[in-house]
Amino acid sequence: MAAITFEMSSGSSFMSTVPELTGPNYTLWASKSKSWLQSQGIAYVLNTLKPEEIQIVGSTSPVPAPPAAPRTPAAPAGTTGGTTAAAAAAAAATDDESDAGSPSPHFIAAASGSVADWEKDNDKAMGVIKLRVTQAIGAKIENITTARVMWDTLKDLYGTPGAAEVFQNFKRAMNVEIPRNAHPGAAIDLIKMYLTRITNAGTNTEIPMYLQYMIVINKLPPDIYAYIIARITQDDIDDFENETLDSLRTHVVNTWEARSRKKAQSANATKITAIKRKGKPPVFEEQQQRHKSGSSTWRGKGRGRGNW
Structure with a gap:
């Protein structure tokens, strides 16, 4: 079960x-x-032949390997003694092809x-x-x-991808959003995957690297966008051909992590200053004590004069 x-x-x-x-x-x-x-x-x-099969390169139809020749005593060097039938067939075919002036055939044999x-x-x-x-x-x-x-x-x-698949990959890349409050690495990787599929679809579908950069940068959150665009626009347009989306991803992630650390430090500082002390402030307590002491003295003097 x-x-x-x-x-x-x-x-x-x-x-x-x-x-x-x-x-x-x-x-x-x-x-x-x-x-x-x-x-x-x-x-x-998916990429191996059936055991005991051989295949001629360029043919999709494997053929059974001929049975091995009976064992014979080891032959001296330079002779063909002990050669299997498959090797003999290959050698014979090679001789025939060489006589005809054509390239020698190659055989692929399956592993045992x-x-x-x-x-x-x-x-x-x-x-x-x-x-x-x-x-x-x-x-x-x-x-x-x-x-x-x-x-x-x-x-x-x-x-080989058709126009429909190329368009779908482009649409998927355009629909990816890079989050503002979460790590941007996964979103950039997803965009890269779709753009790479388009580039690899054919000789006429390659997307220039500078355009791939602009697609990713245009999706960045505003605070990261300003820093990245200021840095990237300092380069010459031809320099993009030596760049990759991985290097852009590194810049974006580093910027995001640096800003996240600053926000965390700022938040901690705010928490510390917002802590309230239990009870009344010390200055206020001291003023209250002085006020009470002064009032008692005044009341004591008043009673003395009245009695006198």
Whole structure:
């Protein structure tokens, strides 16, 4: 029962964590999906071949490795004795290509391991991918038999952001607010993430660094804005190409922390001066005592004259 409960909980967490791939949201989907596969310990199937397979570079279809040749006594140096069939095939292909004047082919061989374990993890990874794609996208990968090829296919189809995703990232960056009374670092990191996605979307979507600076500075609280804008405007416009948003973030955070310390010190000073002493002030008490003493003396003299 405990195992069933765990699996149900894990599946529910997966469905709520990984968004459904619709195409324009590929970047977010790929990041969440890969993180989930890593958490389950099966992400390795996305970039490894099935054990005992080899693949020619440039081909997406791996082929089974030929069986190893029977063991033979060690051959003298410079001979081909003891060479496996796979190496012999590669050598033969190399000779053929060299004769034709073409580049030599290269082979990728899978690492040794348990075929059964790899197939089990591969099935899990394919299930994760298929569960969180739309029906139309699922039809495009239905006949693919490995998570690696499935992943690469989706990347080729949707990995390059379209205009819709670029606009969405720009809109999200513009909607981020840098708080006035909270640490600004997280908000700046979020803006940077969206602007970086736009810059990496294509050769014509790169955002100049000076413009990225202005976007972030324009969102700063007034007290920090005045200091940062005065400092930044002293630089030449060409100097921005050697800057990063990380350096701007450092300036903003340092300014915010310095102002927070000053506010804390000022608040403590106000608290100290606002402390009230219990009872009446000492000067007032002394005046009261003098007044009472003077009144008693006057009353005593008056009574003496009256009696005399």
